[in-house]
Amino acid sequence: MSGVSTAAYVARRAAQKERVRILYRRALKDTLNWAVHRHLFYQDASDLREKFDANKHVEDIDTIDRMIAEGEATHNKWRHPDPYIVPWAPGGSKFTRNPTPPAGIEIVYDYGREDND
Template sequence: MSATASYLARRAAQKERVRILYRRALKDTLNWAVHRHLFYQDASDLREKFDANKHVEDLDTIDRMIADGEARYDKWRHPDPYIVPWAPGGSKFTRNPTPPAGIEIIYDYGREDNS
């Protein structure tokens, strides 16, 4: 019973690592592909690489393959990834910070008092 629980826990951890690796690699593929039609082909190739090893059952082999995949991902990760401008690290992040407490902004939009 304990061996089965250990096996299932290890398989669940491996599935999670593969899922995380696939998502990270897929998102990083967007950084390398300039146009969507290029991304779709690269994403399809990436999926084929993951699906090619779907049948492997040996736990040690799977761990080794995951480690190789993570090392390959770290080697080929984009050096300057795209960051959404308004997200943390983006070019517009906190460009217009909220005013300090005690300052009131009145939006008159051309209805100022000109007397």
């Protein structure tokens, strides 16, 4: 291999590894949305990990790209329709419930202490 093709190969493999990592994390978080109880989640997460580990020794770049595309399509097909959102995160029920005070308003935290001058 020449230097250019080696660099291109390494860059493509790095991009594939990143896509697989992102796909695994998204699938794992979505598995938590589908699991009603934690003990069910642990079994589903173990099964998901086995699916990823079964193909970790594949070396052909085109096969890896095809498998990633199939995995992303499967994940998009089976995503939870109403995923759990942390309440204070964007999209959560408490997001911006208590907005920051406008500029010019000073909050004093003296909690009843008085100045005895």
